[in-house]
Amino acid sequence: GEDVEQSLFLSVREGDSSVINCTYTDSSSTYLYWYKQEPGAGLQLLTYIFSNMDMKQDQRLTVLLNKKDKHLSLRIADTQTGDSAIYFCAETRYSSASKIIFGSGTRLSIRP
């Protein structure tokens, strides 16, 4: 979706931190999400943040939200080979709180 943009690829060394970035256009976003998709599988909800929050941390995952710049990031600490997947940034909006609008996904690859 053109309303949520992400870079297509990211390569990191095992053990380093991964930072996946996302920008969105609609200021009426309510929730912002990060989903993970492994090959041939559905989407796994990793974490989400309400639009009035700036940061959320959950074990190795840290989400940062900059509402002014409409920028969302996901940091994965101590990246492992099992983190290899496509990561989707997504949002819901006041205008249609039922549907999720997804970015095109960032493919994260881990090198030894």
Place this chain on the structure above:
Amino acid sequence: DTGVSQDPRHKITKRGQNVTFRCDPISEHNRLYWYRQTLGQGPEFLTYFQNEAQLEKSRLLSDRFSAERPKGSFSTLEIQRTEQGDSAMYLCASSFSRGGGDQPQHFGDGTRLSIL
């Protein structure tokens, strides 16, 4: 919590045939959603139900597509007279909604449709 279940996982059919997919949501979830995902893209919203009522449909849902959730539990998505462009992964998700508050949507593993 057994998660969202979709059947079949894969469907291969000839152009022009009808296909039907099934989704079983997480048992206490009252909302059910259908999305379509094409290669290299994120999922796109098709439609959603609150209990048995279909409350929103995307413009992507042409008149060849119909979704039902007759008893407010499982749902079916039927595509009639399939076309090459229907080849995609069809994802189902469910969530719990009470009043104005929505919980996050949880997805199944999808049904991959291939049109020959």
